[in-house]
Amino acid sequence: MINIILPVDFGEKTDQLVDGAVKFAKEVNGKICLIHVAPTDIGFAIGDMGYQYFPEVEENEIREELVLLNKINQRVLAQDVECEHILKQGIAKDIILEYSDLKNASYIVMGSHGRSGIYDVFVGSLTKGLTKSSKIPVLVLPIHE
Numbered sequence: 001m002i003n004i005i006l007p008v009d010f011g012e013k014t015d016q017l018v019d020g021a022v023k024f025a026k027e028v029n030g031k032i033c034l035i036h037v038a039p040t041d042i043g044f045a046i047g048d049m050g051y052q053y054f055p056e057v058e059e060n061e062i063r064e065e066l067v068l069l070n071k072i073n074q075r076v077l078a079q080d081v082e083c084e085h086i087l088k089q090g091i092a093k094d095i096i097l098e099y100s101d102l103k104n105a106s107y108i109v110m111g112s113h114g115r116s117g118i119y120d121v122f123v124g125s126l127t128k129g130l131t132k133s134s135k136i137p138v139l140v141l142p143i144h145e
Contacts, residue, residue, distance in 0.1 A: 001082065002106040004030040007037065007096050007126070010068050013143040017111040018072055020141040024109060025081045032076050033103050034085035036069050037092040038062060062087065093129045100136060108134055111143035 006021045008014050025032050042058040069085045076083035088095045100108055110127040131138045 002028060002030045003103045004028075004032050005035060005096060005100045005103065005105045005108040006032050007035050007092070007108070007110065008069070008072060009036065010065065013111060014072070016143050017109070017141060018076065020111075021109045022076055022079050022081050024107075024139065026079075028107075030106070031082035031084070033099070033105065034069060034073055034076070034083060035096060035099050036065055036085075036087045037095045038065055038087060038089045040089050042089075062089075092126050093133065096126075096130060097133060100134070105136055107136060108138045110138055110140050112140045 004021065004025055006018070008017065021032055024030070038061070042061045046052075066087055069087055073083050073085040086099070088099070096108065099105075108130055110130060112127050127138070127140055131140070
C-alpha cells in the first residue's frame, strides 16, 4: 500500500480536496496520511503592551484543530480508505516535506484555487512551493468556486 500525504487547512474547499484524495487513494490502493500544519504564532498578540503570548489561546486553537482533523480522518475511514492524521506546528512546506519523507510517501495531494500573479507575490503558494521542492510527485487537484 502506498502512502499519500494530504495537507489540510480546514478552508471552505477542504471537503472537495478530501473527496478528490479519497477517489485517488481508492484508484491506487493508497492510505491517506492527513496533516495539518498550524502556525507557530497562534498564541501571540500585539497591543499596547507590545507582543504578548497567551498559551491558553494556542492550546484552545490546537485542540479545536485536532477535533476538525479527527472528523476528516473519520470521514475518510468511513469511505473504506485507510487513514491516519497528525497536527504539527511550523513552516508548512518544510513540515509537509519532512512528513512525506518520514512516511515514505509516494504522493502529496494538494488543491489549487487557480490564483496567480499578485496573489502569489503577497501570499505565496504552498502548492507551488511543494511542487518545486518535493522529491515525490505532487498531485494538484483543481478546486473551483
